[in-house]
Structure formats: structure tokens, C-alpha cells
Amino acid sequence: MERFIEIAPCSRFYVVAPHDRKTGSHFFARRSHFYVVAPRDRKTGSPFSPGALIFTWSRRMIEKPVPTFSPGAPGAGPAEPGRDCPLCPRLVAYRAENAAAHPDWFNGPAPSFGDPDARLLIVGLAPGRMGANRTGRPFTGDYAGVLLYETLIDLGLAVGTYQARHDDGLALRGVMITNAVRCAPPGNRPEPAEERACRPFLQARIGQLPRLRAILTLGDVAHRNVLAALGVKRAQAPFGHGAMAQVGDYWLTASYHCSRLNTNTGRLTAGMFADVMGAAKQAAGL
Numbered sequence: 001m002e003r004f005i006e007i008a009p010c011s012r013f014y015v016v017a018p019h020d021r022k023t024g025s026h027f028f029a030r031r032s033h034f035y036v037v038a039p040r041d042r043k044t045g046s047p048f049s050p051g052a053l054i055f056t057w058s059r060r061m062i063e064k065p066v067p068t069f070s071p072g073a074p075g076a077g078p079a080e081p082g083r084d085c086p087l088c089p090r091l092v093a094y095r096a097e098n099a100a101a102h103p104d105w106f107n108g109p110a111p112s113f114g115d116p117d118a119r120l121l122i123v124g125l126a127p128g129r130m131g132a133n134r135t136g137r138p139f140t141g142d143y144a145g146v147l148l149y150e151t152l153i154d155l156g157l158a159v160g161t162y163q164a165r166h167d168d169g170l171a172l173r174g175v176m177i178t179n180a181v182r183c184a185p186p187g188n189r190p191e192p193a194e195e196r197a198c199r200p201f202l203q204a205r206i207g208q209l210p211r212l213r214a215i216l217t218l219g220d221v222a223h224r225n226v227l228a229a230l231g232v233k234r235a236q237a238p239f240g241h242g243a244m245a246q247v248g249d250y251w252l253t254a255s256y257h258c259s260r261l262n263t264n265t266g267r268l269t270a271g272m273f274a275d276v277m278g279a280a281k282q283a284a285g286l
């Protein structure tokens with residue numbers, strides 16, 4: 001095993017750099033990546049506990065700390081859009097189309113769901129037409145919610161039984177779930193202008209969780225929207241399943257989206273999802 005040196009100690013994680021065999025130096029290594037080993041073993045303090053997850057972290061992120069996001073303007077507005085938010089004409093038309101065909105569905109901006117004292121915020125892309133657009137709760141009613149909520153229950157981050165409806169009594173513990181775009185887009189694909197239009201709500205959502213310590217992004221589009229909401233360039237925290245980075249005051253963890261497509265193709269397994277959710281839980285101090 002390579003030798004490592006701790007270069008950025010903190011209470012929960014080791015941030016370590018590989019030893020450069022040629023120069024004998026840790027700090028002038030030519031490699032472009034350091035490694036973050038998480039979590040720190042609670043008993044021994046070692047990062048090399050069995051099953052520890054290893055994430056890459058770019059050297060630049062360590063040498064140039066990312067500016068701290070302060071929850072002020074533009075994140076000081078409403079964290080939840082109004083029921084008839086008019087800002088995205090295409091999505092407003094899609095809401096109306098769905099409301100005409102299915103007046104018993106929710107057909108509005110899906111509100112965030114979870115604990116107002118959340119330490120972990122989970123961010124998805126947008127409501128599915130048959131999911132949150134129908135039921136009114138994020139990730140509820142379509143396949144992605146099954147894996148998400150059952151994993152949260154297994155990790156003790158939710159109590160109750162997930163029954164794919166908004167009034168199933170499920171309660172989140174220390175966790176909130178939201179979407180980067182609050183209205184269902186046709187084909188599950190929001191346009192860049194719609195992502196930008198909805199971003200103030202995401203910024204406000206992040207800024208108005210006073211105990212927030214960690215954010216888990218589900219999929220590349222959610223990840224890039226969170227980075228944009230925090231005012232951080234993508235290169236500073238590139239997306240990759242299991243990638244973890246400290247962005248200002250928050251630990252940011254990325255995961256493949258828990259969609260049926262990803263699980264059916266084996267890109268994401270239940271075990272992989274539990275591991276990355278566990279890492280986000282640790283980062284949040286839950």
C-alpha cells in the first residue's frame with residue numbers, strides 16, 4: 001500500500017496525499033489527485049478501517065479553497081415557489097396539460113420534503129410526471145423513490161413505511177429532499193433557462209437550512225445545478241459517483257441517479273447507493 005500523509009485534518013475525515021516515490025515528498029508530488037478517505041474510524045481514528053470509502057479530490061481544490069457560500073441574496077428569497085409559479089412558460093403549459101388530463105394529480109411545483117433542521121439535503125433533477133408531479137412529494141410514486149426511501153429507512157434517516165403516496169406517514173430524520181427544478185419537464189429534461197429560472201429557489205432552500213452540513217446530488221444535472229447555486233465552477237467539484245468535495249461550508253457528495261434505467265443496467269446497484277448515502281450521512285454528522 002502507498003504511504004499517505006494527512007494534510008488537512010478535520011474531525012470526521014482524513015484528507016491525504018499519496019507519497020511521491022521519485023521526489024520523496026508528499027507536497028511536491030506530480031500526481032494530479034489527492035485522496036480523501038472517509039469516514040474516519042470512530043474507535044481508532046484511522047482512515048484505513050475495513051470498508052472505508054476512498055474518494056478522489058483534486059489538488060487544486062485543496063490548494064485553493066472554495067469560497068464559502070453565505071446564505072444571503074440571492075438565496076434569501078422564498079425557498080418554495082408558489083403553487084402557480086409562472087416563470088417557465090413551457091413547464092406551466094405542461095402543468096396545465098397534465099391538470100386537464102388528470103385533475104386529481106398534484107400538477108404543480110413539488111415542494112421540498114423533510115426535516116426543517118436537516119443536516120443533509122438530497123437534490124434530484126426534477127419531478128417525474130408520474131412521480132412527484134402526480135403525488136406532490138419528491139421521488140414519490142415512481143421507481144426512483146423506492147430505492148431512495150428504502151435506503152433512507154435502512155440507514156435510520158427515515159421512519160415509517162414508504163407506500164408511494166404523500167400521506168403514507170413517512171418522516172425524514174435530519175434529511176430534506178428537493179429538486180433543482182420544481183416542475184415536471186416533458187421527457188424529464190428541463191431546459192437550461194428553466195434550470196436558471198428555478199435556481200433562486202434552490203439557493204434559498206440551501207441557505208435556509210441552518211444546520212445543513214452536507215448535500216447529496218443525484219445525477220450530473222442535479223450536481224451542476226447545486227454547484228451553480230453555490231457559485232462554484234464544475235471543475236472545482238467534478239461529478240462522479242462517490243466523488244466527495246468540501247464546497248464552502250458543505251460536504252458535497254455525488255451519486256448516480258437512482259433511476260430505474262441506472263439500476264436496470266447495473267450502473268447503480270442498491271449496495272453502491274447505500275454506500276454513497278452512508279458517506280453523505282457521515283459527512284452530515286448524522
Ligand code: SF4
Pocket residue numbers: 081085086087088091092109181182183194197198
Ligand atoms: S420550474 Fe421552478 S421557476 Fe419554473 S415554473 Fe416551476 S417552480 Fe417556477
